Amino acid sequence: MNDLSSEIDDIFHSKSMAIFGVSRKGGLGNVLLQAFIDQEFPNIFIVNPTITESNLEILGIPVFSDLESIGKPVDLAICSTHPKYVKDIIIECGQYGVKAVVIFSAGFGEKNEKGKKAEEELLKIAQKYKMRLIGPNCMGLYCPKTGLSFFPALPTESGSLGFISQSGSIANILGFSCMVKGIHFSKSISYGNAIDLGFNDFLEYLGYDPDTKLIACYIEGVKDGRRFIKLVKKIRKPIIIWKAGITPAGEQAAQSHTGSLCGDNKLWDIVFDQYGVIRVYNLEEMMSMIQAFINPIPVKNHRVAIISGPGGPAVSSADACEMNNLILAELTDESKKKLQNFIPEFGSSTSNPIDLSLQATFDPILEKNAYEIVGRDPNVDMMLIYLTMLTPRYKDLIKLQEEISKPIAIATAIDVNISSDPFSNYIKRSFIHIRAKKVPNIIKKMNQKGISIHPNEHIAAKALYNIFQYYNKSSKSNF
């Protein structure tokens, strides 16, 4: 880890914190405070100069009129006040020896020229005190391991996903989207206007961070393109990037959102392609690729076998594979013969795509046997499985995967997270289903074995192709 990354690592391991912007009447500052309380961050102090009575507590946290009154070291400050107070707070933090400040407050460079000048001033002050800044106009840092957070009720479990976002709200939304899929974070960073620490700094850090196995990013623009390219070339972990502001309308929106210059979209495509960056276009795709790359299985070829209970989706999945440059595997004669032995004679198909027929809805052994035979076929490099909904057969798949180790993407017609909602009382008489409460943990188990779950066959096929690409085109793969 280089010096800059060590410095960032220190910020993530802050032991004490002062929050500016918490008030008796509530507001966003109090929401932020609740976030840290939920994560049981060790030492939190509220600083509010308008509160003068002693021994006051808000949400059980002591309130001080200034840093000096705390009388203990403060590693990190969170600033969530009106922008007009930020400068004085930064000075106070610098004087008190705070190591870093997260400036949650907005109303700076993204707003106008005056805001840009104010940012320059803040940076100068911070540099004077050798203090690092994150933001302004950001959510800051989430790190369940050390108790950092930016929103109440985010999971306290740690995971291996590192996320860097230019948009605070996306950092937030992704936290909850991942939660319902059983995916947890090593670190999540919303860096906002990045007047000091910015995208490339955090990207480099997550490249070193041993807790981070997969890096996902939301960006509108990147300030130092050359450094970015050097980093994606160097980092030997999968990197997924959602780059917004790719049309004139989007670029204009990005300017008022984060003051970003978005750059030429074709250029981004070339860079992403050359260095094996996985590109996504919305949160849904992001969730799919995170699942596919949280523990991807190295693969040399891209011959895919499709297994489907429903026949129509088998056809559409074949389309999806071809549209995503995958090759439909030709099963060995031995596999075909074995399949013929148990797949129903009618309304089915034993050649790829394998159609298990309607019978699969009632006879779970069909699914299990098909996984076994097709999964072990030497002509099959990866599998795309289409299900009406997730069934308890996922256990067989996990068990099989321990022996075959091949990338598997599942597309489900009905979202796995809704399978046992109240209205599924209707459904459960008709389908073999799983209780929704168990779903996040099931998805987690599958993801850990290189099995990902997707909302449609096209994203599933794209995930499989991306894995193949990552291990074969990208110069930086570990394969």
Add this chain to the structure above:
Amino acid sequence: MNDLSSEIDDIFHSKSMAIFGVSRKGGLGNVLLQAFIDQEFPNIFIVNPTITESNLEILGIPVFSDLESIGKPVDLAICSTHPKYVKDIIIECGQYGVKAVVIFSAGFGEKNEKGKKAEEELLKIAQKYKMRLIGPNCMGLYCPKTGLSFFPALPTESGSLGFISQSGSIANILGFSCMVKGIHFSKSISYGNAIDLGFNDFLEYLGYDPDTKLIACYIEGVKDGRRFIKLVKKIRKPIIIWKAGITPAGEQAAQSHTGSLCGDNKLWDIVFDQYGVIRVYNLEEMMSMIQAFINPIPVKNHRVAIISGPGGPAVSSADACEMNNLILAELTDESKKKLQNFIPEFGSSTSNPIDLSLQATFDPILEKNAYEIVGRDPNVDMMLIYLTMLTPRYKDLIKLQEEISKPIAIATAIDVNISSDPFSNYIKRSFIHIRAKKVPNIIKKMNQKGISIHPNEHIAAKALYNIFQYYNKSSKSNF
């Protein structure tokens, strides 16, 4: 309604039915039987020649050894036996005066040449008796109004969606996918190998059917292309088509699935484009377009306003609109001024895309006011609203829509159907949410007012553009 359509209408209004293929030990025939019992179809008789004892009942339905023993008229027969028995059953049905037979059994033309010859024979027998055939290799008919069904636990509620599917499993899956979105069917038809009644016949029928306002289809191939083109040209209802088998791999899969010749994909595109057919590529897109077209609002222009709480998705939604050929509306100065009056000064944007800032997560009035101002702006033809999750503010939107009548597409980061799952105990402290049990009914209410809900901003934008296209390009629109 022409003669053929009247004949199909009569089949849908069958009053009595005989099921072949139900047995004491269970199986697919019994599953089908349960489907009709669930729909309370008036007069059901089981016919099984291997059962000789009198007064036997299975699932409470009387069993007869042949049609003759029933002694009452039988309008419709369902045949779910091994294919080798089908010919004799068809003869028996013809002799007894049955009006139509649904041949659920597979193992015919989709299998081999011998199967194709067997189909020809079946057709000849049916024609001799002036009896109509649906199938083989199909699920048959679902019509909650008259009690027809093809799977247990399908909703008993009627709606205005007509669905025609070459794949039985997709007809089935769509039933349940629609159920969780509160969408109900007038009729759903799985026609399989279509040796007699086929896709065009049912398309024409649904074109006439007063209960059907929207026609959705899953097809792999169409036998009479000229008639198909005439029909899509003539029918003055929106038609959504999921055409699979569009790549060589998919086409090959389709051949073993339904024995279809898929045709040139470019040609399909030209036809769909010329006659305003809405094209989708998977079930997820199908669900989006069904919602958008179940009660579409006529629109002359395509200037869209984007409202988003989260700022990142606002940028990405602007991209999505431009990528889908929509124009970002320029709000009137009056609207901008009104927005400035209540939208937070920082971390927000009052120009399109309108970014309500993080504050929107806590302050529901922001959302309500933004809908009002933007919705009534004369420069705005349609709205794309991005939400973290569905909030109770949908009520304000419905109320507003009664006055403004503009197409509205909502994209939600977290699927509306999972908003109140067990694990959302974490979420509900942080977000304004809706109880999942209520969701299907809420979506239904919104759909009825021309408000559709989508899994990402790109599909939402596509839905809006499709509505614009339908009313402006299609020669058959009612606008």
